[in-house]
Amino acid sequence: MSATTTTKPPVLGRRRTGSLAWHLGALLVLAIILYPVVWVVGASFKPSKDIVNSLTLFPSHPILANFKGLADGIADIRVWTFFQNSLLYAGGAVVGVLVSCSLTAYAFARILFAGRNLLFSLMIGTLLLPYHVLLIPQYVMFQKLGLVNTYVPLLVGKYLATEAFFVFLMVQFMRNLPRELDEAARLDGCGHLRTYWSIVLPLCRPALITSAIFTFINAWNDFMGPLIYLNEPGKYTVSLGLMMFRDSDGVAANYGGMIAMSLVALLPVLLFFLAFQRYLIDGMATSGLKG
Template sequence: MTNGITSAAAAPPSDITKRSLPASIAIHTLLILGSLLMLYPLLWMVSASVRPENEIFSSTSLIPSSIDFSSYLRGWTGLDITFGRFFWNSLVISVLTVIGNVVACSLAAYAFARLRFAGRNFWFAIMLGTLMIPYHVTLIPQYVLFLNLGWVNTILPLVVPKFLASDAFFIFLMVQFFRGIPRELDEAAMMDGCSAWRIYWKIMLPLSLPVLATAAIFSFIWTWDDFFGPLIYLNDMNTYTIQLGLRTFVDSTSASDWGGLFAMSTLTLVPVFLFFLFFQRLLIEGIATTGMKR
């Protein structure tokens, strides 16, 4: 047994590399094929956005026979309201949602992770329990509440709850991250006369940039792609988000503008891609280190 272990340990690195090379090639081949399979619909949509209208569904090829950007112009200005209005509405709602989630959820998470108060574990369990409640269960009570407040057909139902720490997932995520920060930092700050608020602002937040970026990215993407919420609360076309704007290109009673739909769908991916590109390092770090002791 000892000789077997010794011979395996003494094997040249080149032999180990040769044995693992076929497996590595097979794994990477499967990953590449899977990636191409997942990317094909996206690439086809981009290709269809620059095709003439009569050629969109005539081929599954990714290379168009001719380039035509008229779909972008038609999609941007073809409605009663320019598509830029929908972009602006989505941007305002998404940015406010990000700010609300990051600020409110970090405060709630700091209280659960660092402060001592009566019933802390009980309220934390209640908060986790809300994750198990389907959104549709609370939809009607929320709608009635916002209707009585006169908020329907405004962005308030989509934004105000975010400033009240309504996303339990982000609270839980931040609690796990905050618990990984050594308490000795809090104790040292208290000895220097720092209050709980100052510890949160000067110590916890600067050390928690990865998890804050993770919450910001997910909040932005989920809000930017949200269709159901705006569909319920926004009735005026001037308040439509991009998802509701895209729906206007498809009409069951008349001809649908597929070229305009694909063109505007392509444009709606740009902000999400850029947002993720700038914060991907913090996102990966936040997910990888959440819950780890440092």
């Protein structure tokens, strides 16, 4: 991406001491930033009683009981069920965002039509709109339609390109593709659909990948949507399943199980991050900059 390839950064502290201080500073920030993540790994191997009060990061006698407890599930629901549900939700969201946002972005970036600029402004406007204004009427609407306790309210917006951020990201990307490609395609007799499918989409792969990963992670982490729309524990996503470990009615939560489940719930996101961090960071960087 062009944003990352322009000029070099200002080179200032070339001297040894400067370099040492630089690394010390960076490592200090790193230690503080990563502490919670390392902590949760260590804590998941501690007995419940030691989790809060023991300061040693990794227990001298690690136990697997917390994870074994996960294998038993919670309230006759297998933990895997939550993961399946989250995968379904996140996967469905990814497909929806990729299809609907890229179509919309193509129209904004590559087709001239009446009212395009107005619609583009409206689209950007929704980016700044607080979701809570829509929350209640949307809830009422889905409730009247009998769609509460289904995944429809959670997913429908993804298929209708309401994720303005990704539309915007793709528009930015498509605008930077050379115009000549379309012209050539048109001379070959390609309609918009062919141009979109065979020429623009393949070239947009980086933007599509970035959008897909962000969508996946956002859906995976989503809390308020499932909290409001899902009623049945068997339909819960990981976020809500996790709350079940904390929740108590009569008996306090299984603290060790909760921490172990927290770790397991974070793993997919962390793995995604390790695998695709370049796409994520470049995507993030380009959202603020136009190449």
